[in-house]
Structure formats: structure tokens, C-alpha cells
Amino acid sequence: MEFDILSLTEEELNSLTVIQVKLLRTAQQKKNELLHKMEKEKMQYRLILASNNANFSTLYSDKCAELEAECDYQIGIIREQLVYNMSLNEPTTDDELGGAPDTGDTPYEINYELSYLERYISVRDYYLTIEDPVERLALLQADTVAQSYLSSYYNTLYNYLSQFV
Secondary structure: OOOOOOOOOHHHHHOOOHHHHHHHHHHHHHHHHHHHHHHHHHHHHHHHHHHOOOOOOOHHHHHHHHHHHHHHHHHHHHHHHHHHHHHOOOOOOHHHHOOOOOOOOOOOOOOOOOOHHHHHHHHHHHHHOOOOHHHHHHHHHHOHHHHHHHOOHHHHHHHHHHOOO
């Protein structure tokens, strides 16, 4: 896959962590999908103009400029989120973690491609399924995977769930 959403040298690309490469691939796929969708919309608009005998009007170039501006805006958002997510200091090796966290038995999905807000929502929704608020808070305190998975959002979740006790 060609990565053109960010300008990276071969050396920079090789120095990325596995998580960063996944983030890069996902963002590149989103960009490619946006470009493909834009080209389809241009083609559909051209066909509409042709069916209305308006081939030589400026409507097509105006529509193309509008679609390209919107696509550039959406790609900018994807690029900004990618740069931010890649800059987060997430543990990636066993040395940094003091051993890899055991994520195989978590009742919620562990997906590092999600934003921290999406992770927070996923973990929060799981803990809200536990009816006893005291048990819920005790389980959250013992959940070391959630602490590393949510990073600073863990404290937010803890504060939120402690309101129910």
C-alpha cells in the first residue's frame, strides 16, 4: 500500500510501531475511500449534465471544485487525527510495559485503532452493565488492562462510576 496521507521517508516509515502502522493504514484507507467516492460523484454529475444537454456549462467545473474542497477538508481531518493518534505515547513493547498486559480475558474489546473517546465509551458501557455500583467500582479498580488501555480517560471513568456509589 502506498502511504501518501503523510509525507514519510522510508526511514521514518520503518521506525513506526505496529500500532502506528495500523493507524497509518486505516487513515490511508479512509483517504482512498473518500477519493474514490468523490470520483464516483463527479462521474454521476457528468452523466446528469449530459442527460440534460448541459455538457458545456460551467456547472461541472463548479461541482468538481465543490467536491474537491469537501474531500480536501475531510482528508485534512483524517490527517490531523492520524498525527495526533500517532503522537500519543502508547506502550508498544514488553519492556515498556514490564511484560505485555493480558488482554485475552477482558469482557470488552481491546482495539488500539479506536480513539481514546471510543475506548472510553466501550469500557464505560461494559461497566454500566454491572448492576451493583460497589462491585462495579471494585472491578474497575482491579482492571489493570483498562488503566493502560484508557490512559488518562481511566480517571474520568473512575470519577464517573464513583458517582453511583
